[in-house]
Amino acid sequence: MDGGEKKTVKRRSQERVLQRDPERTRAAILEAATREFAENGMGGARVDAIAERAGTNKRMLYHYFGDKEQVYLHVLEEAYVGIRTAERELHIGDRSPEEGIAELALFTWRYFLKHPEFLSLLGTENLHRARWLRQSVRLKELHSHLIVELTEVLDRGKKAGVFIAVADPLNVYLTIASLGYFYISNQYTLSTIFGRDLQEKDNLDAWERHIVHVTLASIKA
Amino acid sequence: MDGGEKKTVKRRSQERVLQRDPERTRAAILEAATREFAENGMGGARVDAIAERAGTNKRMLYHYFGDKEQVYLHVLEEAYVGIRTAERELHIGDRSPEEGIAELALFTWRYFLKHPEFLSLLGTENLHRARWLRQSVRLKELHSHLIVELTEVLDRGKKAGVFIAVADPLNVYLTIASLGYFYISNQYTLSTIFGRDLQEKDNLDAWERHIVHVTLASIKA
DNA sequence: CCGGCCAGTAACCAAACAGTTACTTGATGA
DNA sequence: TCATCAAGTAACTGTTTGGTTACTGGCCGG
Numbered sequence: 001m002d003g004g005e006k007k008t009v010k011r012r013s014q015e016r017v018l019q020r021d022p023e024r025t026r027a028a029i030l031e032a033a034t035r036e037f038a039e040n041g042m043g044g045a046r047v048d049a050i051a052e053r054a055g056t057n058k059r060m061l062y063h064y065f066g067d068k069e070q071v072y073l074h075v076l077e078e079a080y081v082g083i084r085t086a087e088r089e090l091h092i093g094d095r096s097p098e099e100g101i102a103e104l105a106l107f108t109w110r111y112f113l114k115h116p117e118f119l120s121l122l123g124t125e126n127l128h129r130a131r132w133l134r135q136s137v138r139l140k141e142l143h144s145h146l147i148v149e150l151t152e153v154l155d156r157g158k159k160a161g162v163f164i165a166v167a168d169p170l171n172v173y174l175t176i177a178s179l180g181y182f183y184i185s186n187q188y189t190l191s192t193i194f195g196r197d198l199q200e201k202d203n204l205d206a207w208e209r210h211i212v213h214v215t216l217a218s219i220k221a
Numbered sequence: 222m223d224g225g226e227k228k229t230v231k232r233r234s235q236e237r238v239l240q241r242d243p244e245r246t247r248a249a250i251l252e253a254a255t256r257e258f259a260e261n262g263m264g265g266a267r268v269d270a271i272a273e274r275a276g277t278n279k280r281m282l283y284h285y286f287g288d289k290e291q292v293y294l295h296v297l298e299e300a301y302v303g304i305r306t307a308e309r310e311l312h313i314g315d316r317s318p319e320e321g322i323a324e325l326a327l328f329t330w331r332y333f334l335k336h337p338e339f340l341s342l343l344g345t346e347n348l349h350r351a352r353w354l355r356q357s358v359r360l361k362e363l364h365s366h367l368i369v370e371l372t373e374v375l376d377r378g379k380k381a382g383v384f385i386a387v388a389d390p391l392n393v394y395l396t397i398a399s400l401g402y403f404y405i406s407n408q409y410t411l412s413t414i415f416g417r418d419l420q421e422k423d424n425l426d427a428w429e430r431h432i433v434h435v436t437l438a439s440i441k442a
Numbered sequence: 443c444c445g446g447c448c449a450g451t452a453a454c455c456a457a458a459c460a461g462t463t464a465c466t467t468g469a470t471g472a
Numbered sequence: 473t474c475a476t477c478a479a480g481t482a483a484c485t486g487t488t489t490g491g492t493t494a495c496t497g498g499c500c501g502g
Contacts, residue, residue, distance in 0.1 A: 022479070041348055044264025047460060057481065062461065080414075122410055123344045127262055130409035143414045170415060171431055174404060181407070182399035188351035189343055193301075193364045194391060210392055214439040218431075243449070268490060278451065283491065 026064050028054040034075045038117035041124045042072060073132045076125060077139060079118045083111055084142050092149055097157030098216060104150070105176045105215045109208055112180040119185045146173065154219070167219040175218060179211045247285050249275040251299060254292045259338035262345045263293060294353045297346060298360060300339045304332055305363050313370055318378030319437060325371070326397045326436045330429055333401040340406045367394065375440070388440040396439060400432045 032053035036045045047068055051058045065071040090107055092100035112119055125133055133139065150169040157163035183190075187198040196203065253274035257266045268289055272279045286292045311328055313321035333340055346354055354360065371390045378384035404411075408419040417424065 025479080039348075041262050041264050041345075043262050043266075046458090048458090058461075059463095059482085060480070063479080068460070120348060122407060123348060124262075126407050126409045127260075127265075127341060127344065130413045133410055133413050139414065147415065168427075170417065171427070174411070174428075175400065175431075175435060178399045178403035179396065182402050183395060186343060186347050186402070188347045189354055190395070192351045192354050193360065194368065196391065206389075207392070207395075210396075210439075214396060214435060217438040218435040246449080267488090269488090279491075280452085280493095281450065284449080289490065 022064075025054070025056055025060055029056065029061050029064060029071070030074060030078060033071045034079070034117055034121075037072055037075055037124065038120040041120075042128060045072075047071075069132065073136060076121055076132060077136055079115075079121050080139055080142060082115070083118060084146065086111060087146055093153055093156075097153050097160060097162060100153040101157075101172070101215060101219070102212050104173075105212045106208070108176050109180040109211050112184050113204070116184060119181055122181075123185060157219070162221055163219045164221050172215065172219060176211065176215050179207075179214060183207055243285075246275070246277055246281055250277065250282050250285060250292070251295060255296045255300070255338055255342075258293055258296055258345065259341040262341075263349060266293075290353065294357060297342055297353060298357055300336075300342050301360055301363060303336070304339060305367065307332060308367055314374055314377075318374050318381060318383060321374040322378075322393070322436060322440070323433050325394075326433045327429070329397050330401045330432050333405050334425070337405060340402055343402075344406060378440070383442055384440045385442050393436065393440060397432065397436055400428075400435060404428055 029050065033045075033050045036050045036053060040046070045068075047058055047061060050071070051061050054061075061071060065074060087107065090103060092104050094100075095103065125131075147169055150173060154163055154167050154169055154172065158165055158167070183198065191198050198204075198207075250271065254266075254271045257271045257274060261267070266289075268279055268282060271292070272282050275282075282292060286295060308328065311324060313325050315321075316324065346352075368390055371394060375384055375388050375390055375393065379386055379388070404419065412419050419425075419428075
């Protein structure tokens, strides 16, 4: 539009400090992309915005990840690895069955509350019917640990007579996850239509207690 | 790309039958937009796609609604009106308190199951922090009816000694909605990572029973 | 019976977008 | 000490996209 010379590129002398640190640049892109995808979804996220947020430019993003979809896939994988890794350090089997379940419920709720971007990414992925998650080879074995440990805790509770016999591990986890996910991810529409700020501390505390109460009430003998 | 003449527009004689039916065209756009927004979110939805799905063209869409955001707002409003209208016909106060709560839980679950596009729209709206919902004047008074009626049922249950005294109407509704919403809207990632098809009839039926069971268990005296 | 109005069409436009190209710079090891 | 190669930059490109313009044609009140 303004300049005519196409070949002779004039360059201003270095404005940004050169990083020359591949690990750092890659990590910065991934973190910036996490925020961008979480805030805008797959369709709304902008490659330029990710590059700018990461303090680099598009060329590097394509250099490290190939294309937009691959960046998204890496972001999604990292997010799942994050929660499942933290979960592993819980050792819900170390205490009584009731305490174990309560601990898992509390952990899940607090993790969701601390990482709303994870919930947002799940929302985006489900909007697209798990299109990228299904392609991921990395995430196939990640989740079995949770179910195995939960099954063990429930079985101990059944033998001790404190839990009902029909308690299904997956259903118990889905109950915990449902109550946390919906409250946080849908807080904006809910606060609007019911005229109550769900982010207020009192309401958050009440819901935390509610999740533990509901989860235990649903499996107690 | 092919034709050169800019001013002299040549027109093929009428290919599509002229509808000349404003009501129908408007409704067709709204229905097509509902599907497009539900499937792709705000950022992913395409105005051209909506027009094509509606069997019309962009000009009409802009004629009736102004711009993309207004179309989306109308879609969202229609969706909320849909569920709240159906809800009103329930009359959960007509039976015993326990039956009333069970009825509301069943209705909500089945409505969600039948209208996944509503859940998707909620997800999109929450991704954008209720940006459009908050602007809507039409949807302010729509939801109070639900809370009023639920409060009445819970109070009756408390007086009869079947419900606990601390049961909060909003929390009861959030419990019901959480369990339905999460299971359906996150079914794709959940089915993938846990290797169980959540759309299978047996699983759906089990979850329906589970929702009623959990809701009642959490408020029973 | 005709002039203006409104539903409808298709071609068009500028901006935004994902992805590419052509080039520069700094570190390293032979 | 200099050739090589990876890290980095900015300008460019073809396409898509939301939104507009210029036009057509059926219908209805005067």
